[in-house]
Amino acid sequence: MTVLLPRTVAEACDLLCEHAGAIPVAGGTDLWVEWPLRVDEHDRAYLDLSGLDELRAHRWTDDELLLGALTTYWDVIVDPRAKAELPLLVDAAREVGAVQIQARGTWAGNIVNASPAADGVPVLMAYDAVVVLQSRDSIDEVPLSDFYLGYKVMRRRPDQLVTAIRVPLRGYDYQLFEKVGSRAAQTITKVGIAVTRRAGEWRVVANSVAPTVCRCRTVEAFLTAGQRARGPDDLIGPIREDVSPIDDIRSSARYREQVLARLLYYGLKDECPSFN
């Protein structure tokens, strides 16, 4: 096992170039699960980010929140400004594992782990977050909603490091986050949603119902058009255009679809005059 210990971001990018396929490690809360048993993964090279203090802090400007690659869930949970301006981030962060995970897990790590059940990603996507990717030669930005190409496939080259996430600050007139897991705390999402509305423009993001966390553009159009829904069942059609839930050891496709419809219908009922 090889561990690379860069001291600067520039050095980290150099190392990523030199060691093709080295895996960046931040909080380790995904990579190190059942680590002793994952013997194949012991033979690889890892790039430890934990010494890169320049990536640790999150910063507020007038028009955005910049999450560093090492910003943890807990950093956001205890920031009162986050609760005031981007409350869904706090709501989601509090649903990630428990404090032991929140203290270590990073927003950036959650993005690049690329789990369809990622808890941090839906709210970031609903806030139109942008992923900042740095390599030796360039800095690129990719909107999070365009970041995923398929299951665990994303717009990140092996030589690129996610160094930050930019979350624009906008006034939302409606926002909603719901996570449904198998129990009340410390649970992997079976189905979840993050919804925002700003000036009549909707973002509806779902997780655990498709190969990636995804925008539900048909549902968004349904809402924008003010189409009528007399109950959750009327949302099933648009949902099926957007997502493709499966049966697995945590839940069933049917449950996920039904609950997604119910979360949306009952969650938005008071906001949408066409829902009755």
Next chain:
Amino acid sequence: MEITFTLNGEPRIVEVDPADRLLDTLRYGLGLTGTKEGCGEGECGACTVFLDGLPVNSCLVPSYQARGRAVETVEAIPPGELDALHASGATQCGACTPGVVVTALWVRRNPGLLATHSLRELMAGNLCRCTGYDGIIDGLEAWIREDAP
């Protein structure tokens, strides 16, 4: 590889394998067996230690990430402070207990957390199969009250 970190207030230099978890280094390298392994998945919290003052699952921390940081384990907690948990029945089999005590101590040191969080949310990362949690929650409430003016 060699790492330098602060362990229970003392500077330490330790030789670790890059594949060693902080949990392994503590238990097998340094003989601090108070920190337990319950699952190795970051789910049960039995291996909870403080890393720079926050509770973390030491089974998910690569030992090399402890370099330059402060680690505090259950061994650092004075037994004399634990009466409230003892009296309330916070421990039964004891396997989850060191992790419970570390998280509970963190809550006790940071009572401001209770403005936004319930005790049950803060303790949700420590699974216990014996007590049904009442002994833990009752003990922690009493422990926090000890500090009240």
Next chain:
Amino acid sequence: MKRVEGLSKLTGRELYVDDLAVDDVLWGGTVRSPAARGRIREVRFGSGVDWSEFVVVDHRDIPGSNAVFLIEDDQPVLASDRVRHLHEPVALLAHPSRHAVRRALREVEVVIDQEPPHLDYRLEAAPDRIQYGNDNILKHLRIEKGHVERALAESPVVVEGVYETGAQEHVYLEPQGMLAWEEDGVITVTGSMQCPYYVVDAFRFALEREKDRIRIIQAATGGGFGGKEEYPSGMALHAALLALKASRPVKLIYDRSEDMAVTTKRHPSRVTHRTGVDRDGRLLVQDIEVLLDGGAYVTLSPVVLSRAIIHAGGPYQCDNVRIDGRAMLTNSPPFGAFRGFGAPQTQFAVERHMDRIAGRLGIDPVELRRTNLIDAGGSTATGQVIDDGVDRVAVMERALELADYSGRRARHAEFNSGSHTRKRGIGLATFFHGAGFTGAGEVYLDSVVHVAGLPDGKVEVRTSNVEMGQGTLTIFTELAAARLGCPPEEVVIAPVDTARVPDSGPTVASRTAMIVGHLVEEACDDLRTRLGLAAGADGDSLKEAITGWHEANPADEPLGQARHVQPPHIDWDEETYRGDAYGAFGWATYVADVEVDLRTFATEVRDFVAVQEVGKVLNETLARGQIQGGVVQALGWALLEECKWRDGAMENAQLTNYMIPTTADVPPIRVEFMEVPYPHGAAGAKGIGELPFDGVAPAVANAVAEAVGCDPDSIPLTPERLMELIER
């Protein structure tokens, strides 16, 4: 008194087996079957490993009989020619590096000529899947009382129901572990276990050794719940076989995922009820069939089945009862002992069925129970006359009062009419649990306890009953101190080491405080008699007498002894399953208040009240802890915990995917005790460890039924299952 070893646990100083530092130790690992059933053609050791570095053990290294000694000897220590379940142990490896063991295990291939497995205990096995007798029935038991067919024919109303419960993993927080070494010709094992003398018996049988060359020492045990009753015997043998071959100490510690995949679980069950009642709800006849999934070997299934059927009728008076029970072989890892031992499964069924009967008759579930709870002088299904001075209706009334049952029902009706997405309900279960071994079981155990006076004047209690969290050390200390009139500091509990303690039986069946505790009291009396002390002698004179003895007899120690004597009121016929199944039952009523979220179909338990009559509470904090812990573990079984099976093995063998309750999943559990001392139990106590498990799932399911107007017939009542039920 506070828990004796409490501070040691709170400070992390208590030493569990994996905490023991041993020089020159090897790490063990287990090669397992990749198939649910078949013949072993070959075990291939891959070329990528230097096998000369490893100690390798297979069935040929077993000096005695290749079987784990228990009720029958059908379960091999290591499979030799065939396997009957996935993950069945086939060979063992040991190496100084645990990491090397993990890598090497992947390089061993067990080649199996597969045979068709039988995986569903509810289905009749095809002829080519019969593997036990001529019908795969591991055990068949029957209870008969009165005239069932005639009573069914004459009943004005007959209500039927089929109820199913799933497997449950123990999830003791400390995974199973053993450390073995040979010392002066004595094979010694220390580890996490409930029954050291079971391990001794297993060693005598498989290692063909005399008892004096076997030493079993219980290490601090991080939870058991039955999961460390029979399973450790085979695992201790594995560690011992490696240590004997290696001539070095060997540690065998399971990872959580291995532990979850391979060790025992609660028996899945299907229980069928056909019940005749009159229009007022009086039970006229109960016709009950109990089916358990036993898994691949007999292990403890016969006795689990026994307890299951004895409790299947519930705590009710009924003159005509037939309970037919079968434990079936399947090609799953064997199911085993788990808190409640069959009784939770059958009492889930009968208590759900009582609510179904109430619904059919339009009678309040409370009234139905009030009508049928056994009165003084009434009898259970086995004909055991109940005359213990306990008022079972009063237990129920107290629980209802504490829960504000009628007030909540009324408020729920109002709440539910105002909410589309949230529905509340309250439900109850009245139930019982027999403490100690069934029938003559305690006679066969022939338990012995010693209490010795030590040279420093302290007394040492010697039993084979272990502390695994439930409070043995504290209870025995308190009992001995109270009996001897000395301060608790003067009492020492001997480490459970078979070289030092007599066999006082296994730490199971809620028997430790009640039965062994009583023996501790009697051994204390005997010690005092031997020391020539009067009954009222105080602690100072005791200490003086002990030190005086040692001065006079330096080579000897004063030793009080007690041997179990069956209380005269127990009259049991093993052949007919008639008579007094247990010396005493604990009685309880639990009330659950739930809210179902109809958006997610998740059930939140809002309040839980547990009232029980347990003879005498010995230590309030410990007793409450037993109830609260049992309730929460059973809430997991009722709502969250589901073993997902694939080809005969647990697919979700990780704590990430097998959900036990967290702090956030459960409310405070409100506990109250009622006390009618049991004359044959320690200080009047009856067993309480298992009782709390029995009534939780039905109380919750009955509450859910009331909340959403459905009729749940199986658990766990996961959101997915509840959704299907509501849509049905």
